[in-house]
Amino acid sequence: MLQLNVKNETSRLRAVVLGTAESNGPTPKAEDCYDPKSKQHVLAGTYPTEKDMILEMEAVAAVFKKYDVQVFRPEIIKDYNQIFSRDIAFVIDDKLVKANILPDRGREYEAIQHVVSQVAPENVIELPKECHVEGGDVMPWNDYIFIGTYSGSDYPDYITARTNTDAVIALQELFPDKIVKAFELRKSNTDPKENALHLDCCFQPIGKDKAILHKNGFLVEKEYEWLIDSFGKENVFEISKEEMYNMNSNIFSISEDVIISEKNFTRLNTWLREKGFTVEEVPYAEIAKQEGLLRCSTLPLIRD
Template sequence: MDKFYLNIKNETSRLKAVVLGTAKSNGPTPKVEDCYDPKSREHVIAGTYPKEEDMILELDAFENVLKKYDVIVFRPEIMEDVNQIFARDIGFVIENRFIKSNILPDREEEFQSIEYIVNHLDPNDIIIPPEEVHVEGGDVMPWNEYIFVGTYTGEDYKQFITARTNKEAIEFLKNLFPDKKVVKFELRKSNINAKENALHLDCCFQPLGKGKAIIHKNGFLIEEEYQFLIDLFGKENVFEITKEEMYQMNSNVFSISEEVVVSEQNFTRLNTWLRSHGFVVEEIPFAEISKQEGLLRCSTLPLIRD
């Protein structure tokens, strides 16, 4: 593989290269006390935690759609008995910089599986945050002159395994990108109730092409921060999802371009709305992976968009 140069300015420009997670050798069903999020915990208790073979099929369907649009798709190197589905958690790209996430310590080895890609980047473009900065890619959205960041800054931050991006990350990103407007959003957190937990910003909000966006009001703790997004995009351009739709991960779709959105096949109301606004909707099965409180955006780490 030759050296290549990163370019990500927003969530919707034409995708050229991406890392897509893998479910191969995903490991056994976790114990309840080892779950990182309330939805996985719920399915472990119910005996409905997803099977590896089903998740492999779902990710293969996603890869097929990406390749249909001539996207270069990288996959993580397989690590035995490690959950490597959510590539967005381990790193993210803004402009020409790859920022390594500071993720839960138990998940550090996931990064090793994409080092073969990172090693082909310009070393000056690889940013490793200091230890006190907690940040995951699901909370960080480059949006042209903005960087939207989901966070939780309550005094009880350490009590929430679902609080993944801290206030130190906000300052870190402001210093790293002084020409950008870094806008923070306080997210609702719960360790045990998936319907009251916005694990990442992309679990309750996502910008789309054509000036549109998806949002769930209850995912935001501060109404003024939610209102900022409504005012920025315009109420008529925003698809508001219900608590149940947020739980099913309706905001966690993925844009291949301004016009093309990959979505879960069961998101009937959303997919109808998207098509009514001129989007091409590529529907795939992803309901099993969603049982781990992550969906299409979570499974990707975009490297290059036009």
């Protein structure tokens, strides 16, 4: 059996589900894209190839191997995008919560049944249908659970709005001992530079007390200010609109000291090293074209 344990974003990683780019299927039609960035690349003819994406994901797998992390992979579904394992489920404490994601993506969860079946059934939670939530919006941070959401009455109009108020309430009820803190995110179906698809597209805690932040991702300034106050301005790395678009906040922590980051994130990686982090650089620019990066393609199961 798997003894799940995830209390935050940065404790030493022991087991993880890493998505797969194998049999990713043909380039989608523009009208079938779930986010503005993928659509942009489809229209420009720059949508990533399966071969390139497999190489990128294997580079991450190699880093996990180096740090002795147990890695699970989804079962391959032919011609199906299974890169972003973070979207389909998430772990808080010893519970695995199945995400209620876009209906077209339901088969992705079935492909990790060989992992889910190793978890005690009472620790696998399925939320009610009206609770929309994806793992990219959910961040356990010790006593807190940070959640990205969008509560506007036009929520149904945004394919980019993935986590609703019902889910925020449900998670608070599931974890009564935690403080659930929701953040309203900026959404756009058409402009990727004005769209925070998930909370981890504009914010991520790192180390013990630091964070990466993009102000424009937040709709409510005082919610953004709360994060600045909580972490302290000197501990926050502010990313620009261009860096947000390139997914600079979507890196992944193996421990409080070790971070996997994209090799082109020069400004960020320099800052991280100055702050004492070990930065494991990997190529991930092709996968980034689908508006997801390292955090999106990993589902942590066990951290110390």
